[in-house]
Amino acid sequence: MKRAILSCNGLDKPEGSVAREVAIRTAEAIESEIICPVLLNRAPARYKKILSGSSLIVVDGCSTRCATKLATGLGAKVERKVMVSDSVKASGKPLESTLRLQPDGLTLAQSIVDELVHNLNAPAAAPEPVAEFEAPTEYLFVTHDKFEFRIPVVDYAFNENDVWARVLDGVARVGISDYMQQKLTDISYFDPPKVETAVDQFGELGSVESAKAVFEIVSPVSGTVVGVNPAVIENPGLINEDPYGSGWLVEIKVTDFAQDQALLLDGAAYADVVKRKAAEE
């Protein structure tokens, strides 16, 4: 398989220096071609042939994800993503503050390369959504002052903590309600639970954060986490744009939804909760 490596150009942070080192060492370890991000941005046609014929490995220094955005903006097929700042966090050791890599930074870069090459050779199965969830088409509306909160009429069950679940073929897709996303305003982080984690109904299911607040997600169902929405990790703003559709957060293989459902609310009942909460604010 032909591969290409695109690293960010982070010249102002040590993470950017590590990203560049990772790209160089990966190109030395596997047959691949390095793509210059600046040239790719200025003259994407130069890399058209390489991108169309190769799988792309993207290496970003930080959560600004410049390289990922550049690649996805050009429609490139991304095989693997590496985020240096995540690796720094996982190592438990802060990176030196200098732009010129020190021994610790070089060691970190090598460890990232080793893990990447290992995963390329034995790719992990990415959790795929197991059912086709269609977006809701019919809504109830609760109005308070200038705000209008949408609540799907059918198929969605809510807890009083403003989290919904929609179940198909034994898998619950979970997200936050339109009321909660409007209350939070622009969401900038989603902290997901780990895949394969067991969760109880009303247990913790990660959190979302905006400039106003951190919102702990209270699970509406019991089961095992089998998926996390990668689009929302990439762009948490999707939660605000489409909280009941593409802004879903987590998928859970449910243990006993009939039992969970007894403690959940349908759309109409949740609408009453929203009316009460909005009036109390």
Add this chain to the structure above:
Amino acid sequence: MTNEGIGNPVLVIPCSGIGKVHGLISREATYLVTDELAPGKADTLCLALLVKGDPDAVAEVRNHACITLDGCAKACAEKNVQMAGGRVAKAIQVATCFKNHRGAQPGNASALTDDGWTITREIAASAACDVARLFAGEEVIR
């Protein structure tokens, strides 16, 4: 034919959304750019005046490169400058900049905290760099 190019002041236009802290940050970042970081190279104008179709405001955005500073993804400033026929050389969204400030408590739509001013200065510094490039006749990555 426009006057864009070397030595032509850049317009920095915030959305000034009144409902969220992001709108205040967009506004204060604009003032930092025009008053402190790039005086003489950057100016601002009233977005509402532009939307109203004020001829002077419309002429301004058509004759100068514009940097829009929007609070959120609704991008009111960017959209309205484009609709008025202006060229948005760079579109910045404050909400996106929050990704680098996990846990920050920036304040509210009336007043910023120290966290809020830190974010504001960061956005202003980045915008001022773009102003310098545009003022020198260079392009910026949108």
Add this chain to the structure above:
Amino acid sequence: MSAEITKIGIISCSGEAIPEGTISRLATRRVLELLRPDVTVTLCLPLFLAGNEAERNFAKTHPTITIDGCEKQCARWGTEKHSGPVSSALVVTEILGTQAAGCHLSSRDLSRPTKEAVWAVAERIAAEVDSVLAKEGPRHDPTVGTTGAQCSCSNPVPFGKLTISGATVTIPGLQLIFEQCAERSIQADITGCTALLDALKVYHRILPEEEAVYRSALLAAYQDFRCRAKLT
């Protein structure tokens, strides 16, 4: 006691290029957060003009007050174009005259003249809110429903208490009112009583027959506030 309260939409121009735009914005926020928190909703002008249906629909079905920085009246124009006639249109330059001279554009480190200008415009807006509600809404009592005063970011507005004729009266923002009076150098003695009472009456309804007891209670509370301020 409960009374049905109508909400009023307030649309500020927030004009970026002149100090009056900043004053318009800050005064609107002051009305929303402190002066009339339970009966006002602010509508975001850029969103309104960009076509946001929620903002426009609210303005179609509720009374609106526009506050513009200058005579170009962009907020008024936008509201009338997209939602219909406004109940009241205020212009900061008409309210302040030359008082806006020397005011800041930025909300950082507000100067004394800017604060005074903001307070003056905010009080004018609040008076207009009361007037519009008196004309267009059900019976409105500014004191009703004030127990849950919050700003739009959900931060609570602090309360104070006065003992009036043996009963405890809760007044939202009393501390903030006292801070404002102190900044205006209102004296904590008999000479400051009238100014104190006038300041409180902007935020809290006082019947004429109650004024005498409010004066003495207010002065005592203000003296206590000034003493504590000196000690900290």
